[in-house]
Amino acid sequence: SIQSSSSYPLPIIENKITNLDPQKLTTIAITGVTAMVRDTAVIMEENGYIYPSSDIGALLSSVDITHISNEVPFAVDCPDPDSNQETLLFCSKDEYIQLLEAVGTDIVELSGDHFGDWGPESMLHSLSLYHARKWLTYGGGENLLAGLKPITFSHNGNLFAFIGCNGKAHERYATATDTTPGASKCDFEYLEKEISKLSQQGYLVIATMQHEEVDSFYPVAIQQWDFHRLA
Secondary structure (H helix, E strand, O other): OOOOEOOEOOOEEOOEEOOOOHHHOOOEEEEEEEOOOHHHHHHHHHHOOOHHHOOOHHHHHHOOEEEEEEOOOEOOOOOOOOOOOOOOOOOEOHHHHHHHHHOOOOEEEOOOHHHHOOOHHHHHHHHHHHHHOOOEEEOEEOOHHHHHOOEEEEEOOEEEEEEEEEOOOOHHHOOOOOOOOEEOEOOHHHHHHHHHHHHHOOOEEEEEEEOOOOOOOOOOHHHHHHHHHHO
8 A cells, every 4th residue: 555755745636635647657468379360350350440440449449558469470471361271370460459559558578379381471470460560579589589688768757667488388389589589488597686676676567478388267286376477
């Protein structure tokens, strides 16, 4: 809880003392993984690229900061979508980025398994599309370190840092190396030090991971272990 002091008086709103100052509030929406492929992409082709935003667009656009974890890269040679696609190598057409624009995207997480599906060129192409729109990216990038480095920003006097990575044990999902792009594999020693440093500097740190996928309503032991390390 926030306590008042003589040097920091609490505002009085409607004759009630409160520790909430609307002028110092920041709202953030953090989404789950997005993949504009297969059925979703087919529906976008049929009903318009921004159709999936019909019910959620207003909500996501209304907050100050909208985070999207977009797992699939954009590719200039991406074929038409197939609802019955059997392979697990995915890409999205460039035009589909209109959906991310429609929901007010500010931050794109790139820690997903499928970011490297269409090769280095598509990953770099995707990064160029994001950065051309002034969107911040993390969790993956031009190389391993670029993806692991946190993104930081301030809003209404509040300091925020997003940091993330791909925490799966199988290294084929995180393709980033010192010289090649992709999702960045978790380096927990680096992350723990970076999170501690950011916290000491006054940042509210939001740490996210793409992790093991298990058919369970409860986190399994390795998930708990890794998330507790970041916490």
